[in-house]
Amino acid sequence: MNPKIVKLEELSDRCEKLRSAGKKIVATNGCFDLLHVGHVRYLQVARAFGDLLVVGLNGDRSVHELKGAGRPLTTQSDRAEILAAFACVDLVTIFPDLRAAKFLAAVRPAVYVKGGDYTPRTLEEEELAILKKIEAAIRIIPFEAGYSTSGLIEQICKGRS
Numbered sequence: 590m591n592p593k594i595v596k597l598e599e600l601s602d603r604c605e606k607l608r609s610a611g612k613k614i615v616a617t618n619g620c621f622d623l624l625h626v627g628h629v630r631y632l633q634v635a636r637a638f639g640d641l642l643v644v645g646l647n648g649d650r651s652v653h654e655l656k657g658a659g660r661p662l663t664t665q666s667d668r669a670e671i672l673a674a675f676a677c678v679d680l681v682t683i684f685p686d687l688r689a690a691k692f693l694a695a696v697r698p699a700v701y702v703k704g705g706d707y708t709p710r711t712l713e714e715e716e717l718a719i720l721k722k723i724e725a726a727i728r729i730i731p732f733e734a735g736y737s738t739s740g741l742i743e744q745i746c747k748g749r750s
Contacts, residue, residue: 591670591673591674591681593673593679594670594673594680594682594683595680595681597682597684597691597692597695600643600682600692600695601695601697604680604695604697604698605697607641612639612640612641613638613639613640613699614639614640614696614697614699614700615635615636615640615641615642615698615699615701615702616642616643616644616645616692616700616701617631617635617642617643617645617701617702618644618645618646618647618684618693619644619645619646620646620652620655620656620660621646621668621672622652622656622660622661622662622663623663624671626733629675630733631730631733632644632677634702634730635677635702635728635730636677638702638726638728639700641680642677642679643679643681643696644672644678644680645684645689645693646665646668646669646681646683647665647684647687648683648684648685649661649664649665650685651684651685651686651687654687665683666683669683688713690713690716690719693716693719693725697723697725698725699726700725700726700727701725701726701727701728703727703728703729704729704730704732705730705732706732709727
């Protein structure tokens with residue numbers, strides 16, 4: 590297994606050691622199903638907000654609940670391995686929940702980054718409460734126009750007809 594892939598139960602200790610070493614931790618999370626260049630650019634921008642980037646990856650069951658039938662397209666272990674291969678990603682953890690509250694509580698990031706489909710007001714209440722408690726900055730990164738997993742899936746399906 591890639592050493593960048595950390596179990597959720599081990600994440601808090603790993604991040605505490607990094608913070609103690611003076612590192613500014615940035616966190617983001619998502620499904621990252623069928624990765625595309627928009628994801629790559631998003632992760633690179635997120636990483637630039639600190640010294641290292643921790644990515645929380647929705648597990649297979651939560652991706653299915655969030656995205657619907659036929660999703661995820663790739664397994665959580667495959668998605669984690671692909672994310673861990675990126676130079677801009679320092680740690681990856683898979684979390685089983687629909688929301689990232691436990692992930693955020695474990696990481697305790699200095700900066701939390703989300704994509705342009707969110708605003709600080711539309712973040713989930715429990716996630717916001719954790720971020721407020723740890724005094725994390727919230728950064729929203731605009732979407733890269735023309736890049737979407739759903740759009741890619743549509744294109745692939747049209748190609749079959």
